[in-house]
Amino acid sequence: MAFLFKKFQEAVKVLAKSPTFAREPRHLQFEADINRLFLYTSYKLLGKNADEADAEEIIDMASKASLTDQQKQVQENIHSQIKTFCKTMDDIIPPNLQSIDKHCEPIVEKDSASRRSGLSLAVGQSSPLNNCPVGQETKPLSQSEVSQRLKDLMGYTLQVKPSEIPHKDAGKGLFLNGEADVGDVIAFYPGVVYSPAYYQYIPGYPRVDEQNSYLITRYDGTIINAQPWGVGGESRVLWNGSGVSEYIPNVEGAEKGSDRMWKLLSKPLDGSRVAIKGDILERRNPLAFAHYANHPAKDMLPNVMVCPYDFPLTEKNMRTYIPNISFGTGEEVNMKRFGSFWFKSWKSGRSGSDVPILRTLVLVATRALCEEELLLNYRLSNSKRRPSWYTPIDEEEDRRRWS
Known part of the structure; x- marks a missing residue:
């Protein structure tokens, strides 16, 4: 299974940089993470009897799905x-x-x-x-x-x-x-x-x-x-x-501008x-x-x-x-x-x-x-x-x- 995992690791690096990902930075990172999780958890499902063809199929799915x-x-x-x-x-x-x-x-x-x-x-x-x-x-x-x-x-x-x-x-x-x-x-x-x-x-x-x-x-x-x-x-x-x-x-220190903004936009509530x-x-x-x-x-x-x-x-x-x-x-x-x-x-x-x-x-x-x-x-x-x-x-x- 070692050679299969190496393939998955290489795929993780390549697919995370895919131009098909969204351009908004936070969403880009989210897509990259889901892509990695798709590969890792699918690799787990392959089990010990998986072969190289199975791995290639999952990598191909990850690039297209x-x-x-x-x-x-x-x-x-x-x-x-x-x-x-x-x-x-x-x-x-x-x-x-x-x-x-x-x-x-x-x-x-x-x-x-x-x-x-x-x-x-x-x-x-x-x-x-x-x-x-x-x-x-x-x-x-x-x-x-x-x-x-x-x-x-x-x-x-x-x-x-x-x-x-x-x-x-x-x-x-x-x-x-x-x-x-x-x-x-x-x-x-x-x-x-x-x-x-x-x-x-x-x-x-x-x-x-x-x-x-x-x-x-x-x-x-x-x-x-x-x-x-x-x-x-x-x-x-x-x-x-x-x-x-x-x-x-924390009551130490002077109130910063960002703190004042928080207080204007929010108010703690009694849970x-x-x-x-x-x-x-x-x-x-x-x-x-x-x-x-x-x-x-x-x-x-x-x-x-x-x-x-x-x-x-x-x-x-x-x-x-x-x-x-x-x-x-x-x-x-x-x-x-x-x-x-x-x-x-x-x-x-x-x-x-x-x-x-x-x-x-x-x-x-x-x-x-x-x-x-x-x-x-x-x-x-x-x-x-x-x-x-x-x-x-x-x-x-x-x-x-x-x-």
Whole structure:
């Protein structure tokens, strides 16, 4: 399979520069990413019995298929893998339909004081769930036991431990325990999902990233806040986003012009007034740790990439293993982006999907992995001052991502 992967790697580089891509920088980068994901996840589907002709056919499809068709195929490829993962989890901790939980377990973070860099500098404090309905009782296995059994059945699981990145702020990192192939779904990005219509409810808005590096943004503007999820839990519980740490605004320094503009165009809103429907989620999910992936140090390369995944909420038997909930009522509002700002549009907010979806993110392997730290290109904006530990992987990609 090595020669096939080499072909795919060469195709990734060539197709990303294709003149058929859109000229708008952000959309250009989005198309390049989808193209890569199409190749990686299709390569995974080929399996060990694939030959060179199969690889050539997929590369040819990637050069000719429309963005819409590639997106659909990527979604199908990812959904197929996640479906297998969910079935495996059901084998590990099957629900006992003859009994129910007597109490709801408080969500307690294990490592709220841990320091790390990039996407997750701090784990939020958690609070117990109040008046929660009962859920299904499952096997009383610990998080570590579930993780080990997943590795036995799937070949890999994840571990959070001190990063091997050589800088003082690296803190904890995310490691693959076992072996995974190119195109494998390696991790879920957990937490509360905010559409642009609900940005003003993100803790600390409008400077949401000043005290929280657990935030990540999809191309469509959806933001996921992993801070409330933290390190997961030890059982299956009703989770409604509890666990957000108190936001402490930075009051040092004089107010800048951009800050005044933000205040004119936006006003923080009280999120407690918006009802959030909780869901029974498996807090022991061994792959719900994407927010611990660090950015590569100098002379290192990323080995995973972000992939948008729209989970169909009609798949109720899989729902408990998707570590995300939507903020708000679930009603879609169409938003239009102008520079750094999002405004409500008069057009319909329907996503075009035939079924209700939950917009999430997963990490996909970009090469074969074996017992190593998972590294993700953060693509931090080069229009702002970057942290001292950040070394760009590709300045052009960073510029396109945030232009």
